[in-house]
């Protein structure tokens with residue numbers, strides 16, 4: 562196996578999810594490459610050291626610039642907050658590194674385009690961790706659509722619902738709540754959650770041609786996490802709903818909020834075609850709903866496919882049939898695809914250009930909401 566030295570920048574939720582993937586990927590997938598967890602970088606030395614010790618990163622460095630310049634580093638993995646993606650990924654591209662970047666690609670499409678140009682100039686492989694493409698049931702939905710089993714698509718229906726910001730006492734900013742600070746996140750649910758939905762939708766049925774949207778910020782002021790007592794205006798979209806028309810002719814609805822009491826991470830979509838439909842909900846991640854009109858009339862009905870057999874996407878790499886896999890495995894599957902692509906020289910994961918297409922839609926959605934009109938892409 563060829564070794565690939567990895568540097569990870571950031572140690573939050575995604576830092577942990579990616580670290581777990583680097584640790585396990587060669588245990589489950591037969592690959593030509595083996596990632597070596599060389600160095601972890603973040604600003605706060607004590608927390609960084611604890612993170613590195615827990616996950617097995619060999620070294621730490623609080624200066625990401627020094628890390629990115631190291632000649633022994635092959636891959637730079639960016640898990641830092643969104644407002645740092647541009648600077649870190651640009652430096653990594655200039656240093657000729659392979660880049661794996663968390664979603665969304667950037668703060669907005671202007672930044673995203675600069676990153677697409679930077680990786681094009683470097684010519685090195687790159688990917689963005691839209692991990693939900695690697696949920697076996699979502700990959701199976703894609704297979705069913707690609708096999709033509711649902712036929713011409715009329716409708717795409719999507720919602721991504723959470724409830725963790727309902728309390729007005731949740732502060733904003735700092736290490737853990739930067740997603741609520743627009744200057745760090747770029748946007749609210751649009752960039753954070755709808756980016757997943759848009760990526761999945763365009764992967765399934767092609768590009769989005771136009772959007773009309775509405776957004777809301779329910780809690781207008783919050784206390785700063787790092788400066789208790791100081792209150793600031795909340796600028797992110799707490800909720801967003803948009804209509805879309807796909808270039809292929811399908812119409813769509815997308816909804817996202819962090820104010821759906823009881824919904825923790827409901828990432829749902831349904832696709833209705835001429836011959837059939839598929840439906841998926843991340844809260845029952847090992848199941849895929851499938852309806853086919855091809856069945857004989859008296860047998861017609863929604864099937865609930867348990868996606869845990871070895872002929873389902875990814876599942877031959879995991880346990881015996883009937884043993885489902887979970888959230889963390891989607892990152893391992895994504896990494897396995899990426900490493901497989903590096904070995905074969907083929908693109909296997911959403912790359913910066915794909916993520917930029919999503920970023921452009923996110924920008925158009927926010928513009929449509931601001932200007933209360935349809936925006937063409």
Ligand code: SOE
Pocket residue numbers: 574723753754826
């Ligand atoms: C937000 O709560 C969040 O962690 C997103 O940032 C992730 O991308 C999503 O997968 C789960 O929810």
